[in-house]
Amino acid sequence: MKSTLAKRTSLLAVVAAASSVLAGAGFSAAPVFGAHNFSGGNWGGYVSFGSFTTATANWTEPAVTCNSRNNLFAPWVGIDGDGSSTVEQTGVATDCSSGSPVYQAWYEMYPAAPVYYNNPVSAGDHITATVTRTGTNTYQLDISDTTKGWTRSTTQSLTSRHASAEAIIESPTDSYPTISSGVTFTGVEFNGANLANTSPSALDADDRGVFTWTPSGITNGTNFTMTRH
Numbered sequence: 001m002k003s004t005l006a007k008r009t010s011l012l013a014v015v016a017a018a019s020s021v022l023a024g025a026g027f028s029a030a031p032v033f034g035a036h037n038f039s040g041g042n043w044g045g046y047v048s049f050g051s052f053t054t055a056t057a058n059w060t061e062p063a064v065t066c067n068s069r070n071n072l073f074a075p076w077v078g079i080d081g082d083g084s085s086t087v088e089q090t091g092v093a094t095d096c097s098s099g100s101p102v103y104q105a106w107y108e109m110y111p112a113a114p115v116y117y118n119n120p121v122s123a124g125d126h127i128t129a130t131v132t133r134t135g136t137n138t139y140q141l142d143i144s145d146t147t148k149g150w151t152r153s154t155t156q157s158l159t160s161r162h163a164s165a166e167a168i169i170e171s172p173t174d175s176y177p178t179i180s181s182g183v184t185f186t187g188v189e190f191n192g193a194n195l196a197n198t199s200p201s202a203l204d205a206d207d208r209g210v211f212t213w214t215p216s217g218i219t220n221g222t223n224f225t226m227t228r229h
Contacts, residue, residue: 044205
């Protein structure tokens with residue numbers, strides 16, 4: 001079953017006006033993830049509805065070809081956001097605003113702007129990300145690059161609805177680079193249960209109103225691939 005835009009959050013921001021340039025990151029502004037801004041929906045992946053306390057996923061950061069300086073996307077895992085106005089999320093953004101792909105890990109307590117890490121990320125790196133609700137409105141967000149050997153963890157507070165959990169690809173600019181083999185998520189679990197056992201709904205992501213990113217069926221209970229059609 002596919003979720004419709006009417007079921008999702010309708011928010012206005014596409015790109016946050018950052019107060020300063022992110023030093024050394026190649027970003028001129030902090031792109032805001034977590035909003036459903038486009039008529040076709042700009043989230044693609046799987047979402048499960050309910051009051052989840054953990055969401056975890058793995059992926060191999062894909063190599064991309066930048067077709068435009070507007071290309072921007074991120075795989076991420078999070079809690080909330082589908083049917084609520086907050087998202088607690090962490091992932092890796094690929095930004096083409098410099099003309100070449102720049103990879104950077106981040107977390108975001110949407111609608112606040114994302115916070116970027118300076119740890120190196122490259123195409124082909126294996127990423128593990130987990131969001132854990134540790135209290136009524138407190139969250140721990142963990143992301144690791146097991147290829148490079150680093151982990152970042154932060155604890156943040158946000159008043160939220162505890163409405164959903166998801167593993168997603170998203171483009172705040174509605175403009176994806178070319179990703180030849182798609183984006184594959186593995187080991188997706190919500191509350192320690194396999195994704196397939198949490199009544200997930202599939203979401204298609206719009207790509208410039210021309211293409212659609214569609215999730216495959218779930219394999220081994222936890223894995224799926226996003227591909228462009």
